[in-house]
Amino acid sequence: MAPRLAANLNFLFKEDEPDISERIRRAHAAGFRAVEIPFPHSELRNVIQAKEETGIQIVLINIDLGDSKFGTASLPQCEEKFKLQLNETIQFAKAVECKKIHIMAGLRLGSATDHLNVYKNNLKYASEVLEKEGIVGLIEPINRIALPTYFMNSYETACDIIREINSKHIRLMVDIYHLQHIRGNITDAFSTFRDIIGHIQIAQVPHRHEPDVAGELDFSYIFGLIKSSEYEDWIGCEYKPKTTTLEGLGWIKKYEHLL
Numbered sequence: 221m222a223p224r225l226a227a228n229l230n231f232l233f234k235e236d237e238p239d240i241s242e243r244i245r246r247a248h249a250a251g252f253r254a255v256e257i258p259f260p261h262s263e264l265r266n267v268i269q270a271k272e273e274t275g276i277q278i279v280l281i282n283i284d285l286g287d288s289k290f291g292t293a294s295l296p297q298c299e300e301k302f303k304l305q306l307n308e309t310i311q312f313a314k315a316v317e318c319k320k321i322h323i324m325a326g327l328r329l330g331s332a333t334d335h336l337n338v339y340k341n342n343l344k345y346a347s348e349v350l351e352k353e354g355i356v357g358l359i360e361p362i363n364r365i366a367l368p369t370y371f372m373n374s375y376e377t378a379c380d381i382i383r384e385i386n387s388k389h390i391r392l393m394v395d396i397y398h399l400q401h402i403r404g405n406i407t408d409a410f411s412t413f414r415d416i417i418g419h420i421q422i423a424q425v426p427h428r429h430e431p432d433v434a435g436e437l438d439f440s441y442i443f444g445l446i447k448s449s450e451y452e453d454w455i456g457c458e459y460k461p462k463t464t465t466l467e468g469l470g471w472i473k474k475y476e477h478l479l
Contacts, residue, residue, distance in 0.1 A: 423459035
């Protein structure tokens, strides 16, 4: 197993819908040393136990979504809810020694200007709290095909916000799948964003399957590009298996020399 790959458990090892703790065990049995997970809610104790049993690292956690499906960071009149969700996630992240939290923006419900103002204020607040805890908050542009009304759907806007906040604790999550859909020109993107990249995820385009499935992207080139960008952290495998998770893992041997 390539040492830098983390299994995203929103997508992988979900056959027969096991809970998150069982997905952690399956990822470990398959050779992964790290995972990315959704906030576990009622599974907190079981997830901690699975981590301790396997020794696997939890390298990224999605923020507690509460009763929202895609987050509250940009939602007007939800500022206090956002703070509570962030704090809840930080406490769990500390318990499992996770150093990255994906701060989800939420769906746009009203004025883009109102959403932007709330988003910036919440991220400034988050940057101060996260700095004290030694945790990085990640913001991720998501393409309009996947989520038509998701507020954060622009790399340019995301980068402007990150540079305005100017904190090492608010960084950019580059999901290659969304990057290709939103702006393409991946070579230029890595040149433009390299100083603020906090995390990378991968999937083929357009169907979000394994990197070696036929599609728009040449992952031999992309893994070389990631390497040349001097990004040395975990790479999240956030793809939908074309068949089953285990059957699809053969792609790793094709590219492990590049990782």
